[in-house]
Amino acid sequence: MQIDSIKKSSRIFWLLFKDYWQSEEKWKARGLLATVVLFNLISIYLMLELTDWYNEFYTILQNYSYQAFWHSIGKFSILALLLIVLAVYAFYLQQMLQIKWRTWMTKQYIEKWMHKQTYYKLQTGQNNTDNPDQRIQEDINLFVSLTLSLGIGLFKQVMILISFIAMLWQLSGSFTVSFGEQAISIPGFMVWVTLLYSIIGTFITHKTGHQLISLNFNQQKYEADFRFSLVRLRENSECIAFYRGELPEKINFQKRFMFVIGNFKQIMNRQKILTGITVSYSQIAIILPILIAAPRYFNEMLPIGWLIQTLTAFGKVQDALSYLVSSYTDIAQWSSVIRRLSTFAEHMETADTLQADVNVNLDDELDISALTVRLPHGETIIKNLCMKLSAEKSMIITGASGSGKSTLLRTLAGIWPFAEGKITIPSQENILFLPQKPYLPLGTLRQSLYYPQAVPAIDTKNIDQLLKSCKLSKLADQLEEINDWSSILSLGEQQRLAFARIFLKKPAWVFLDEATSALDEATENHMYTLLKKELPQITIVSIGHRATLLPHHEYRLDVSGNGDYKFYVLNNA
Numbered sequence: 001m002q003i004d005s006i007k008k009s010s011r012i013f014w015l016l017f018k019d020y021w022q023s024e025e026k027w028k029a030r031g032l033l034a035t036v037v038l039f040n041l042i043s044i045y046l047m048l049e050l051t052d053w054y055n056e057f058y059t060i061l062q063n064y065s066y067q068a069f070w071h072s073i074g075k076f077s078i079l080a081l082l083l084i085v086l087a088v089y090a091f092y093l094q095q096m097l098q099i100k101w102r103t104w105m106t107k108q109y110i111e112k113w114m115h116k117q118t119y120y121k122l123q124t125g126q127n128n129t130d131n132p133d134q135r136i137q138e139d140i141n142l143f144v145s146l147t148l149s150l151g152i153g154l155f156k157q158v159m160i161l162i163s164f165i166a167m168l169w170q171l172s173g174s175f176t177v178s179f180g181e182q183a184i185s186i187p188g189f190m191v192w193v194t195l196l197y198s199i200i201g202t203f204i205t206h207k208t209g210h211q212l213i214s215l216n217f218n219q220q221k222y223e224a225d226f227r228f229s230l231v232r233l234r235e236n237s238e239c240i241a242f243y244r245g246e247l248p249e250k251i252n253f254q255k256r257f258m259f260v261i262g263n264f265k266q267i268m269n270r271q272k273i274l275t276g277i278t279v280s281y282s283q284i285a286i287i288l289p290i291l292i293a294a295p296r297y298f299n300e301m302l303p304i305g306w307l308i309q310t311l312t313a314f315g316k317v318q319d320a321l322s323y324l325v326s327s328y329t330d331i332a333q334w335s336s337v338i339r340r341l342s343t344f345a346e347h348m349e350t351a352d353t354l355q356a357d358v359n360v361n362l363d364d365e366l367d368i369s370a371l372t373v374r375l376p377h378g379e380t381i382i383k384n385l386c387m388k389l390s391a392e393k394s395m396i397i398t399g400a401s402g403s404g405k406s407t408l409l410r411t412l413a414g415i416w417p418f419a420e421g422k423i424t425i426p427s428q429e430n431i432l433f434l435p436q437k438p439y440l441p442l443g444t445l446r447q448s449l450y451y452p453q454a455v456p457a458i459d460t461k462n463i464d465q466l467l468k469s470c471k472l473s474k475l476a477d478q479l480e481e482i483n484d485w486s487s488i489l490s491l492g493e494q495q496r497l498a499f500a501r502i503f504l505k506k507p508a509w510v511f512l513d514e515a516t517s518a519l520d521e522a523t524e525n526h527m528y529t530l531l532k533k534e535l536p537q538i539t540i541v542s543i544g545h546r547a548t549l550l551p552h553h554e555y556r557l558d559v560s561g562n563g564d565y566k567f568y569v570l571n572n573a
């Protein structure tokens with residue numbers, strides 16, 4: 001069972017890990033890693049030299065050799081200087097590798113999240129991932145930094161272990177245990193002691209600390225949920241203020257915050273025990289080698305330098321063997337980050353493959369045949385829809401609220417994955433969809449007007465005139481102002497601003513999902529008349545509830561919500 005779960009975790013880790021190291025940046029990355037490894041190897045060699053130096057130095061002290069003392073200090077200074085330079089650059093280059101890896105991985109995740117509207121499908125499918133923003137911003141960072149620090153740390157400790165174990169073996173000599181008449185001599189006794197001590201330490205730490213993995217996993221989720229609720233209040237501040245919704249919001253914050261605190265208390269309790277164990281472990285590790293080496297030191301009257309060097313070598317071997325103990329908290333956090341990132345990647349992959357079973361052809365007409373649209377849990381809302389709309393005509397889709405009008409539009413836009421049938425529709429470049437909620441991105445008003453296109457370097461369009469015809473003249477002076485416009489402009493103003501995008505893009509077809517629902521009837525009439533006047537060849541497909549919209553359309557599709565529909569020719573045709 002344990003082996004299986006280790007195999008599974010290693011496979012998950014490998015899947016997350018390998019891509020960067022096999023990417024187009026692989027040589028840069030491998031080069032940087034090799035340099036960091038090389039610097040670490042050199043510093044281990046210098047550490048060995050330094051341990052030798054201890055022996056030499058303390059023996060000099062014991063012999064009161066003043067001249068040799070200064071020579072030895074000089075040697076130390078050079079060793080220390082080299083160690084400092086290596087430590088600084090090994091860390092600096094490791095961080096450089098970290099930002100390169102993070103940049104690459106963040107780009108990949110954003111790419112996958114955006115690909116084929118995965119960000120949207122993640123919300124419609126069964127595999128809804130909580131807080132994808134946190135996974136991209138925080139988890140990737142943690143994954144990269146912890147993988148590098150733990151990986152390089154482990155490598156370094158293994159190298160230290162290999163280098164110092166020989167030294168310790170030599171220094172520690174053999175230890176004789178007597179059983180009555182018989183005496184057994186154990187060579188390299190201190191090596192065995194440190195080995196046994198580390199195995200016991202690692203075992204106890206793992207038994208006490210393994211719950212930290214899932215506790216950390218939950219902590220990150222609760223923190224993100226709490227932050228998300230605060231962000232939602234900021235985004236919906238006006239509605240909440242109108243409702244005087246402070247109390248339920250506060251209760252909600254408290255509830256979410258209690259999860260954060262409750263889980264953190266469990267982490268604290270676990271960590272308290274773990275800290276107790278790790279600190280005791282390292283304290284015992286100070287005295288243990290002294291106790292073991294002391295008899296030999298006193299019996300054989302060995303120089304003090306021998307004792308100091310032995311203790312240092314023991315400390316190094318023991319540190320190396322206890323790497324898992326000292327890094328346990330990081331390892332726990334790292335494991336939970338891997339779990340979070342891999343489920344996110346899996347869900348994105350599943351969402352990416354979620355695809356409507358619709359045969360799409362591109363042509364300058366709308367021809368729908370045998371189209372069935374379902375909800376995520378399988379309920380059919382539009383069944384076997386067949387209809388045709390030629391270019392330059394107009395159609396309104398009507399039906400009760402919740403009957404599936406917007407979902408039909410989502411299907412036509414190719415973002416609703418639960419549909420099957422055949423659709424002939426103009427290509428995306430010739431269409432503009434205006435969704436029910438006007439979306440204004442963060443930035444200037446001019447950027448908002450051009451969204452999703454970029455503002456041209458030289459804007460030759462007569463924006464003032466455009467704003468005037470959309471009854472937005474008062475915004476003409478604020479085109480370059482950066483603001484959260486969706487919380488400043490009225491809903492009707494936002495809808496008119498979104499409507500103005502049609503005149504900038506001039507698509508051949510436009511799909512309007514209640515795009516004028518917040519306007520008074522006179523303004524709505526004005527906007528539709530303007531549309532017909534400015535772009536007389538445009539094909540309009542609208543969704544709307546108002547009867548006043550009917551005169552602007554030639555056909556009407558009425559959906560019932562239980563699969564049925566009716567197609568009418570209106571008097572204006």
Ligand SMILES: Nc1ncnc2c1ncn2[C@@H]1O[C@H](COP(=O)(O)OP(=O)(O)OP(=O)(O)O)[C@@H](O)[C@H]1O
Nearest residue numbers: 123124375376399400401402403404405406407408
């Ligand atoms: N992501 C989703 N997951 C589950 N159900 C959904 C999802 N999106 C929409 N629905 C459901 O699909 C049904 C149709 O929704 P849709 O938005 O298409 O209705 P509508 O006719 O446009 O309504 P309205 O006139 O109120 O805008 C509703 O019952 C809605 O709850």
